[in-house]
Amino acid sequence: MLRAARSVSERALPIVWEAVSGASPRGRLCGAFMLGVALAIIGPDRLARGPQICLISAVIRRPCPGCGMTRAAAALLRGDGRRAMRANPRIALVALIGGAILLDDLMSVMQWPAKKRMPAG
Numbered sequence: 001m002l003r004a005a006r007s008v009s010e011r012a013l014p015i016v017w018e019a020v021s022g023a024s025p026r027g028r029l030c031g032a033f034m035l036g037v038a039l040a041i042i043g044p045d046r047l048a049r050g051p052q053i054c055l056i057s058a059v060i061r062r063p064c065p066g067c068g069m070t071r072a073a074a075a076l077l078r079g080d081g082r083r084a085m086r087a088n089p090r091i092a093l094v095a096l097i098g099g100a101i102l103l104d105d106l107m108s109v110m111q112w113p114a115k116k117r118m119p120a121g
Contacts, residue, residue: 025105032102039070040077044087047071065090 022028047070056064068088075084076091084091 025108028105029102029109032098036077039074042074043078044071044074044080044083047074069094 017023017027020027020031022031052058054064054067057067066088069091072084072087072091073094075081075087076095
């Protein structure tokens with residue numbers, strides 16, 4: 001039993017490191033999945049009630065271009081596009097670019113289209 005638990009933790013640690021570092025397509029996919037699940041669970045309402053920690057807006061005393069992006073992402077992940085656009089309209093561009101990157105990573109991980117191997121010799 002202890003050996004099985006150790007082997008699971010030994011296999012899970014590299015995947016967690018990849019997700020935290022974003023060092024590979026598989027790591028970026030895992031990190032995006034974990035972040036997406038967390039934002040969808042927390043939701044935009046709880047995020048709006050939380051503390052405002054934007055250093056840029058604290059210094060310039062105006063909303064920065066990224067203010068509301070976390071709430072917008074949480075709303076978008078819950079399927080509320082209208083609320084996401086109200087929180088920060090730039091979420092549409094960020095979602096398109098992020099989706100393209102994740103699609104490229106997914107295709108890389110799935111190795112699609114399959115690479116054809118040339119016969120040796």
